[in-house]
Amino acid sequence: MPIQPADVLYTAVATAENGRDGRVATDDGTLDVVVNPPKEMGGSGTGTNPEQLFAAGYSACFQGALAVVARREKADVTGSTVTAKVGIGKNDDGFGLIVEISANIPNVDGETARALLKKAHEVCPYSRATRGNITVTLV
Template sequence: MSIQQTDVLYTAVATAENGRDGRVATDDGRLDVVVNPPKEMGGNGAGTNPEQLFAAGYSACFQGALGVVARREKADISGSTVTAKVGIGRNDDGFGIIVEISAEIPNVDAATAEDLLAKAHQVCPYSKAIRGNITVTLA
């Protein structure tokens, strides 16, 4: 289900210069970073890269979704962390990405943690956006 323009609560705007070997900045000036390809992809690795930025956004969004699910389930996720690992590599179409989401949830058992992660994956807007396009594993 897509949202209508009138339903949008917030819009982030970022502009890139020179693609993977340049600069990315938001229109409000809160983010302004040098981007470079990682050394593994022939870059100098001096700046951040799009995969790191995606991992940062996805992990923050997923942690928020985990909180929504935990409140519904009355589960204690205090002290929890979510890590997103975003890999890039060659595929049949050129390049593609793969994601692994892992979480440390100290106050619940393993089965509950797995259930919370699966439910958060259904709620998270990033997960919804990439579903069917990118392989995501939960750990």
């Protein structure tokens, strides 16, 4: 169920200038970066790009969800890392995204790690927002 405006605890605000070949900055100035298309898409590749920004946000959010799930399950995820690979490519509607989430969880066995990833994928706000819209693979 979607949250309601009254339930919002924090709102991030970012403004882009010149789309994928310009600049994006947050209203508080903590993020201010040049964005350029990657070389693979005909750009200069000298700045970051929306896919890298999405991967950064998704991996951080997923790591947080993993920690929440681990606390519930009494699992030790100390020293774990989460990596998000975000691909962009052409589809029937123009362009689409695909995501691979991988995690290194050194203090649990493989079966426990897979179970934690699945549960984190259920509660992560990025996973919930993209569910049914893009393919997300857990590794």
